[in-house]
Amino acid sequence: MAQVASVILPPLEEAYSYLIPAELCGKIVFGSRVEVPIGKRSARGFVVAVDLQYQKDPADKFTLRAITRLLYDSPCFNEEQFRFFNWIADYYGENLSRVFEIGIPEIAPRKFSRSVELLPKKDSTPKGTVQKKILSIIEKEGGILSYSSIIEIFKNASSSLKSLETQGFIRILSTEIKDQHLHHGHAPDWAKREIKLNPEQDHALDQILQAWKNREFKPFLLYGITGSGKTEVYIEALRHVRDAGQGVFVIVPEIALTPQLIDRFRARLGNEIAVLHSAMSKRARWDSWLALLEGRNTIAIGARSAVFAPIKNLGLIVVDEEHDASFKQGENLRYNARDLAVLRAKLNNCPVVLGSATPSLESFSHSEEKKYAYLELPSRHSVSFLPSVEIVDLNSIKPWMMPTKNISPQLLQALKDIQLDDSQAFILYNRRGFATFLQCDKCNEVLECPHCSVTLTYHQNSNSLLCHYCNYSTIPPSMCNKCPKECLERNNNEPGTFVRRGAGTEKVLEEIQGLLPHLSVERLDRDAVENLAHYRKILTKVRDGETKILVGTQMIAKGHDLPNVTLVGVIDCDVGLHFPDFRASERVFQLLTQASGRAGRGDKPGRVILQTRVPHHPSLQKTLTHDFPGFARLELKNRKALRYPPFTRLLRIVVASLDQRIPPNTLLRYKEVLFRYRDCYHSDLSILGPAPAPLAKIKTLWRWHMLLKSGSPTILNQCIHMLREVKASSKKARIIFDMDPQDML
């Protein structure tokens, strides 16, 4: 009787069967990672089943080969994760092997670096001249030097070094290379202090712990503005559950997972926290994973991918900044870590806390429908402490009154004012050139798709307006027909004409430098930032006060605690408001609220200046009054009327190909199949498009997309499974199914 293991070998889609060699019987179990022969090479895989009593069947199509070796002694994932992975594969219509590939880090060997240490040996010297030189160099460098730097100086020093070692002049040490990142720093003292929760925090904590004690799946939406003390609630809840012997994990947006944040958690929860972050080396990630698997750590904190962490006896999940779009993976397996966190809590009968100052409308509507429990933390400061938000109506300023193209007199004055108390400013601008839109020069109406209510994108080469959701296309009207009566009266009954907006590049940094040459201005955006270290360096220069004005895109709104930043200026809110996406308003509200949360912490009051041509837009008005619930209820009405999420679910299908004709044709074929299915089962399904994607061509690939809308995620899921069966018209087409898409580019 033989033992046979079923092995998943990413990226191969099927599970493969292998004989377990006698010496590994009992060692290779569910969860083992193994190396196996496949074709003419070898591959690494995951054991997902073991048949202890395999009997050879003459009907078997192939003869089994044997597992080559066991890569790690104990299992690398457990049953709970396996169920979770299966659910994910099914929901996103992806292969299970892909989930393994994304969800479990690679086994990485330890890395060592060799160094050479001088041993005290007084009364003798080596014979060789090279050997003598080596010793004197090591002595000069303080008695210890890395092996590689010696080899750099003396090309063939390895034999000399070996000889020196046998003679006892030196010792060659091998030390493990560990990650520099995210290792214990020193937590600030205030972080260690035992904190006293206020009554609202206490109430929130009670509710969460009650659900936990009842072993109840219960999602909480914890709403509280920046500085209202959400983190204290998380930490206390995590500590209770951890102290009771259960595992917990926290996920935060990648950009928020800073050494400071980790220090803060370590200060209060101890050093036994496993950190999972994409910026860590493979080895460090694997170390964290092992610490959790072996139970040395019971708390994990990480970005998106930490939702897969091997937590034993899971008792609580926390998702901070739950609205953040970075929880959605934009490639490969397009999962949303926040949604998966909720699912994982459900599979484990435990509470999950989603915290935010600007909850996603998805989560907010769940709380309105009582599917999620709603917890609110009031500001710990008086209302007067909130930053003052001013809207600058660019219509009311004549062009000649503008100090430069993009800087209004109000913003310039505010920038000058920061010098008075030597504080700092953030200036946000939008990256342009994604989508040009047309706006009436009199009433500021922006042209929208009559079917989708999404901003129409202007295309210069064809002089046409296009809806990138449904492919509706029209010639730009020469006159505005939306100008209201007052507007016409003011303009001798002349309707407005349309101007192109959102195009071109802006030189905001140069404009500010020109106006305020003695202030140091720095830039922070995707193009200016090379990597994480560079990003942190730019922010450090702000923290140290070296940079007075930081100019950049969204990224800067997610900065950290920079109490000396008292002014946040937004150059042009309209580009974001009229982005061709049904979530444009929500995104702008989130961004502005987040940005104003940056302004003036500590003892200096903050100030926010928003430049716009549509001053009455609800996203701006509700920012003015710091009214998230008000904004959310208003925007939810729009979403409901237009049947957009959270009232429906979306599935986006993207087809990309070198051949311009393939994407629309493939999608049209799909659409036919879908209509047939819908008519047959009377399914709740509607289809927008196919249409050219807003990014119609990436490098050499032409891209089209199609949006499926349904009240039921199950129907959309069936659509994915069905369309995967449709034979692609050409292998040259790349097809992406994006369930619950976050962006439509």
Add this chain to the structure above:
DNA sequence: AGCACGCCGACT
């Protein structure tokens, strides 16, 4: 993903 097989064009 690799890696082989196989079927056509253009070169020693």
Add this chain to the structure above:
DNA sequence: GTCGGCGTGCTC
């Protein structure tokens, strides 16, 4: 005649 382009299909 063969070298090599990559389209297609298989791997327990």
